[in-house]
Amino acid sequence: MNLTKEKHATHTPGPWHYSEVIQGRDQYYRQIRADFKIAEVHACHSGVAGTKEGRAEDEANARLIAAAPELLAQCKFLERMLVTTGHYSSNKLAKLREVLAKVEGGEG
Numbered sequence: 001m002n003l004t005k006e007k008h009a010t011h012t013p014g015p016w017h018y019s020e021v022i023q024g025r026d027q028y029y030r031q032i033r034a035d036f037k038i039a040e041v042h043a044c045h046s047g048v049a050g051t052k053e054g055r056a057e058d059e060a061n062a063r064l065i066a067a068a069p070e071l072l073a074q075c076k077f078l079e080r081m082l083v084t085t086g087h088y089s090s091n092k093l094a095k096l097r098e099v100l101a102k103v104e105g106g107e108g
Helices: 052-066 068-085 090-103
Strands: 017-022 028-033 037-041
Touching (some): 017 052, 052 068
Antiparallel strands (some): 017 028
């Protein structure tokens, strides 16, 4: 008998979206929100914070994070489709399952 306990993500359901927050003349950051704030994104590493490049990086990171619930749903759908159709390599399917396990709190 298999006694292992499955772990499942309990993240805030999507959709998530991001918005730019201006906190002063040259202070910007991005928020990821559902019905409430989920996260904030700031370019903090040397040479980028507060620059045009830093704001672009913030936006790209925020867009990626905001798309996370949809990306997770599509990865789960892809896994089901690959298994159902049998059109997969075992290495690629294993990698997809590894990523899903990381997201859902498993070893990965």
